[in-house]
Amino acid sequence: MKVAKFGGSSLASAEQIKKVADIVATDEDRRVVVVSAPGKRNSEDTKVTDLLITLAEACLENSGVEDAKNKVLERFRSITSELNLSDDIIATIESDIESRIQFTKNNEGRFIDQMKAGGEDNNAKVVAQYLQSIGTVAEYVNPNDAGLFVSDTPGNAQVLNESYDHIYKLRERDGVVVFPGFFGYSKEGDLVTFSRGGSDITGSILAAGVQADLYENFTDVDSVFAANPTVVDNPCAIKRMTYREMRELSYAGFAVFHDEALIPAFRKKIPVCVKNTNNPQGSGTMIISEREYALNPIIGIAADKGFETIYVRKYLMNREVGFGRRLLSIIEDEGVSYEHMPSGIDDTSIIIEEGQMSKEKEERIIERIINELDADDAYIEKGYAMIMLVGEGMHETVGVAARATRAFSEKGINIEMINQGSSEVSLSFGIAEEHVDEAIRGLYEEFFSTKEVLQ
Numbered sequence: 001m002k003v004a005k006f007g008g009s010s011l012a013s014a015e016q017i018k019k020v021a022d023i024v025a026t027d028e029d030r031r032v033v034v035v036s037a038p039g040k041r042n043s044e045d046t047k048v049t050d051l052l053i054t055l056a057e058a059c060l061e062n063s064g065v066e067d068a069k070n071k072v073l074e075r076f077r078s079i080t081s082e083l084n085l086s087d088d089i090i091a092t093i094e095s096d097i098e099s100r101i102q103f104t105k106n107n108e109g110r111f112i113d114q115m116k117a118g119g120e121d122n123n124a125k126v127v128a129q130y131l132q133s134i135g136t137v138a139e140y141v142n143p144n145d146a147g148l149f150v151s152d153t154p155g156n157a158q159v160l161n162e163s164y165d166h167i168y169k170l171r172e173r174d175g176v177v178v179f180p181g182f183f184g185y186s187k188e189g190d191l192v193t194f195s196r197g198g199s200d201i202t203g204s205i206l207a208a209g210v211q212a213d214l215y216e217n218f219t220d221v222d223s224v225f226a227a228n229p230t231v232v233d234n235p236c237a238i239k240r241m242t243y244r245e246m247r248e249l250s251y252a253g254f255a256v257f258h259d260e261a262l263i264p265a266f267r268k269k270i271p272v273c274v275k276n277t278n279n280p281q282g283s284g285t286m287i288i289s290e291r292e293y294a295l296n297p298i299i300g301i302a303a304d305k306g307f308e309t310i311y312v313r314k315y316l317m318n319r320e321v322g323f324g325r326r327l328l329s330i331i332e333d334e335g336v337s338y339e340h341m342p343s344g345i346d347d348t349s350i351i352i353e354e355g356q357m358s359k360e361k362e363e364r365i366i367e368r369i370i371n372e373l374d375a376d377d378a379y380i381e382k383g384y385a386m387i388m389l390v391g392e393g394m395h396e397t398v399g400v401a402a403r404a405t406r407a408f409s410e411k412g413i414n415i416e417m418i419n420q421g422s423s424e425v426s427l428s429f430g431i432a433e434e435h436v437d438e439a440i441r442g443l444y445e446e447f448f449s450t451k452e453v454l455q
């Protein structure tokens, strides 16, 4: 049995949905299909999830609701009419969106989740009905009915372990199960979404739950590439990579796969294949437990912007027992998670994703560090990008860091921070945001210019 997840780009229009239906029909092992909301049809387009967030905000502000609602319905109407589906389905979608608009607004996070999930939920009904209309036995299954239970953390759900046993029962269903991605239900019965891009997570949970032979993740590129194809021209395609490599690369910025999505598949040792809906014959990228890595120590280079550093200096910091713990407990008290913490003798930096910080929070943290830890200096610097080199072959290869730093220096880019992961499968660098694309290209030239084939 295979679980196939189709991303927003694979379901953005009626034409794309027809390709999806063909892919499902050509392999009878594709018994569970996880769908995203319709995504972008072209680079100027807007994803249905973003249209729904705008609608949620319009409802909360009580302004522009009709206009925002029509934009959502228009997307669904154009799809259902081109698929020649009956008018019933669009009536179902209209009343579904209306009931989401009427949902209680006492808790904003819950209301926004309720609205966001409308993209996947309605699209799963559309895909199921289209499959039926062309003679494929298929049914829409709601995550609540399937027992996909998650933590009660709006916009950031985590699956609860008991879900896997419930999901196993999907194996007993006839035909193709069409399952909406991106959300589950709390034990109290409230709808909760995963973080953005979370349909990949649903697919992985279902693959683990039904103990699939393969989790196929269909998107709009032929494979995972060694670097972001919008930054590097024609980058090498990765044929095989390990779970660890993909986890590090997706965490560090490979948007093609959600960084939390590998864990369920990895725990059950289910291979993952990233494939292209527009070229399903291609072999794609296989993500597995182990691979040969004789040719190139590096498999990929990922980068992400939007980091800031809390810099702290205190003379004799290294001698003060418990300084690190107390510093981190201030960060924890403020509900902030950190990415890296490179340290010197008398100073340390904590690297944080900017999105978590408000101006007030930043000021409070600095004030607390100065007052509670008696630091000599503490300040925040913004505008950092983190670049990560990843590869299983790295820990057995001398000189990777030297080659990387040479690539930065040849481009005249200053390195603000270096961090080697304890697993030695990754090496990350902090640099100023404005140099990030140039840095990726420099590193790519250094490690991939000979086009040593990736295995």
Ligand SMILES: Nc1ncnc2c1ncn2[C@@H]1O[C@H](COP(=O)(O)OP(=O)(O)O)[C@@H](O)[C@H]1O
Pocket: 006, 007, 008, 009, 010, 036, 039, 197, 218, 219, 220, 221, 223, 224, 225, 226, 227, 228, 229, 230, 253, 254, 255, 256, 257
């Ligand atoms: N290293 C990479 N390899 C492949 N694609 C990448 C990489 N880094 C970024 N991407 C981007 O990820 C996109 C696919 O992810 P996404 O838009 O979330 O797809 P979907 O709509 O299928 O969920 C690709 O179009 C590509 O531009």
Ligand SMILES: N[C@@H](CC(=O)OP(=O)(O)O)C(=O)O
Pocket: 006, 007, 008, 009, 036, 037, 039, 047, 049, 050, 119, 181, 182, 195, 196, 197, 198, 199, 200
């Ligand atoms: N539609 C949701 C969930 C998702 O996974 O979408 P996509 O498969 O288009 O990345 C989002 O945009 O966040």
